[in-house]
Amino acid sequence: MQGKKRLRVFAVASFLNDLGSDIIYPIWPLFVTQVLKANMAALGFLDGLGDALVSLSQAASGYVSDRIRRRKVFIWTGYLCGSLSRLGYALSAVWQHLIPFRILDRVGKIRSAPRDAMVADMTTASDRGRSFGLLRAMDNLGAVCGIVICIAFINLLGYRLLFALAALPSLLSALLIFALIKEKRADSVKLYKGLSLKDLGNDFRVYLLLSAIFALGAFSYSFLLIYAKIHGFKVVFVPVLYLIFTATASLFSFPFGRLSDRIGGKAVLYLAFSFWAAVCAGMIASPGRPLIILIFVLYGLHKAALEPVQKTLVCELSPLPFRASCLGGFQMIIGLCSLPASLVAGLLWDKIGVEAPFVFSLVLTGLAAGLLLFVQKKSSP
16 A cells, blocks of 8 residues: 555656646747747757756666665655756746756656656556556646646746746645655665676667667657647647647556556557657658647657556566666666757758658667567566
8 A cells, every 4th residue: 555655646746747847848849949049950959958968867866776775865856956947947048048957957857767666666567567657647647737727828927937837836746755755775675786787688788779779769849849830830729739649648658558567568669669650651741730630649649658668668677676777777878869869850850851850760760660579578576
């Protein structure tokens, strides 16, 4: 029961944090490109920079968390960083001012590996997928509510007041974790000096490689929103498209998590790759506005299938004593690929054409799907 109570606290905290995040995410690319006058390459740089730098923090937090057998401090501190960064966004006058606050925002992800390790420790192979699916569903539900607030108040408050408002829910998340989550130093698990590649099996190494390849083509959602705008959608409708994809992800994250428990994570990961391939193919075909709406639904299905099963597979392929380290290392690799992914996408967009980033991503997705054939999943407890 204690594990279920902690899972519920994590779920509420995730809901609140994503509520705050997604008050600003639907209008983030418009704020950067229209209010602060940045081009697509600068937008890609900003979207990738934070993830690339915070990836190092994620790996460090996972490693240190395993060493000291503490998780909670990383979680509430991470939420606090996210809250402070949004105040910084509200005060920024030019796009270069966003850089330190973007880094701070992403540094808040130091919470991820320790929290996911706590979830993995209190679950088993039979219910781990649905637990991560529940957390992702709450993330996405919070995002849906945040987008509704964004749509309702953007014209009334404007960008900067809305960004300041978005700081409050993450502050509440930090307080919830600090006050309600209790942890004891684990004394039944041997403390290891560190993690090296020889501690990881071949399946885990192949999985890291294919995930990195896919991440190199998985550029920011900002490109989809800008694509929709230049294909005829008015500014006021752009957050609605973001709402469509987020609501879809919210509805299907938990079912996809349960499905991975039943048929295996690999099968669900193939579904996630297929949905993304359909998004890229649709964008390359330059569809009309009704089909663009369908593409945002497919993007939501992709996120719903991808994010819970990625963490589930990491937990199942990693050695038990190094679980947080492996989660942090996985997030580090994905994050390090985020900067070149979005930056290259922005350059391809500016220099070659709107369709070029989607062609590039489609090729990398096919390569990652091929490598997944060589991963033979072995469930850990």
